[in-house]
Amino acid sequence: MAKYNNIVILTGAGISAESGLATFRDEEGMWNKHRVEDVATIQAFARNPEYVHDFYNEMKKDLIKVEPNAAHLAITELQKNYPAKISVVTQNVDTLHEKAGNENIYHIHGQINQAVCMNCGNVLTTWNDVTTEDVCQQCHVQGMFKPNIVFFGENLLCMNEVDALLRSCDLFVSIGTSGVVFPANTFVRTAKYYNADTIEFNLKATANNYAFDRHVIGKAGETFPKFVEELLQETKAVADI
Ligand code: APR
Numbered sequence: 737m738a739k740y741n742n743i744v745i746l747t748g749a750g751i752s753a754e755s756g757l758a759t760f761r762d763e764e765g766m767w768n769k770h771r772v773e774d775v776a777t778i779q780a781f782a783r784n785p786e787y788v789h790d791f792y793n794e795m796k797k798d799l800i801k802v803e804p805n806a807a808h809l810a811i812t813e814l815q816k817n818y819p820a821k822i823s824v825v826t827q828n829v830d831t832l833h834e835k836a837g838n839e840n841i842y843h844i845h846g847q848i849n850q851a852v853c854m855n856c857g858n859v860l861t862t863w864n865d866v867t868t869e870d871v872c873q874q875c876h877v878q879g880m881f882k883p884n885i886v887f888f889g890e891n892l893l894c895m896n897e898v899d900a901l902l903r904s905c906d907l908f909v910s911i912g913t914s915g916v917v918f919p920a921n922t923f924v925r926t927a928k929y930y931n932a933d934t935i936e937f938n939l940k941a942t943a944n945n946y947a948f949d950r951h952v953i954g955k956a957g958e959t960f961p962k963f964v965e966e967l968l969q970e971t972k973a974v975a976d977i
Contacts, residue, residue: 738971740933743822744905745811746923750912750938752832754805754957757798761914778887785868785882792848792883793865799830799848800863807911807937808836810961815839817968823901825894827913827920829885842894842901844920850884853877859884892919902926909963911937911956915944924948937963 749759760766774780775791815822815838823840824833829848833841851866852859858874860866860881868879886892902908908927915921924934924947936948937956945951952959 738819739967740818740907741820742901742905743814743818743820743907743909744901744923744927744932745822745824745909745911746913746920747824747826747828747833747911748913748920749828750914751807751956751960752802752805752828752830753912754807754955755802755830755832757802757830759912759914761916772888776885776887778889781882781887785879789865789867789883792885793867796848796863796865802830802832804832804836805957807956807960808832808838810964812837813961814964814967818964818971823905825898825901825920825923827917842898844886844892844894844898846883846885846893848883848885851881852884853880854882855880895919898923899926902932903930905930905932908932908934909937910935910944910948911960913938913942915942935963 753759758764758766775788781788811824823842824838825842825844826833827845829843829846831847831849849863850859850861853872853875855877856872856875858872866881866883870881871878872880902923903926905927908924910924913920921944924944928934928947934948935950935952936942937952937959940953941951952963
């Protein structure tokens with residue numbers, strides 16, 4: 737008999753930091769090197785689609801090389817050995833959760849290896865460069881692909897499914913997110929409202945600090961596998977009674 741039946745794990749850039757990827761708002765973060773207004777808004781894309789495509793095509797070249805770390809792998813370990821429904825809701829556009837073998841993954845901010853046709857909605861999955869020259873294989877219109885990255889001001893993806901998960905989970909875990917971006921930073925309060933236990937894994941206290949029952953401070957690659965081990969031991973202990 738497991739303590740939890742329905743676990744939601746929200747991840748942010750911090751879970752990928754130990755794989756060598758920059759976060760967004762830390763010292764060496766992405767937004768200290770690039771302006772959000774130039775690469776992460778729909779206005780930026782309308783103004784200069786080639787520049788925005790180039791930015792994400794370059795990011796793709798980095799992301800295809802990186803490997804998941806112990807925190808990603810611990811999620812797979814939990815999903816394989818803990819008798820509960822375990823969903824991963826990620827703000828990250830990298831594919832490290834997939835590479836680690838995680839299942840039930842919801843990319844609410846999109847995915848770096850996808851582009852979406854703004855004419856017909858066709859989603860192209862490719863690690864190759866996407867440009868304004870590309871022709872959509874579904875509607876045969878040229879130059880209508882945009883990176884399948886949710887820009888500031890756009891609606892998140894998978895929100896109906898995520899909302900249902902938040903209302904039904906009994907454990908909400910947040911790993912490596914600063915909790916400053918809406919609406920992902922409200923998820924913990926929804927889970928709490930529906931009586932979930934809430935735990936935050938981060939290097940330090942975050943903007944959402946007050947909303948969590950428990951804070952585990954440290955590198956996710958160290959702290960989260962330890963937590964998974966604890967949960968699995970608990971379940972084993974109960975099973976041995
Ligand atoms: N282990 C745990 N936490 C870490 C680690 C680590 N090894 N390294 C960094 N962190 C934490 C930082 O303390 C910070 O709280 O990860 C968090 C990263 O915060 P952000 O850089 O703001 O990234 P994130 O929260 O994912 O940003 C959310 O903002 O710009 C948008 O779309 C972008 O998805 C992104 C969203």
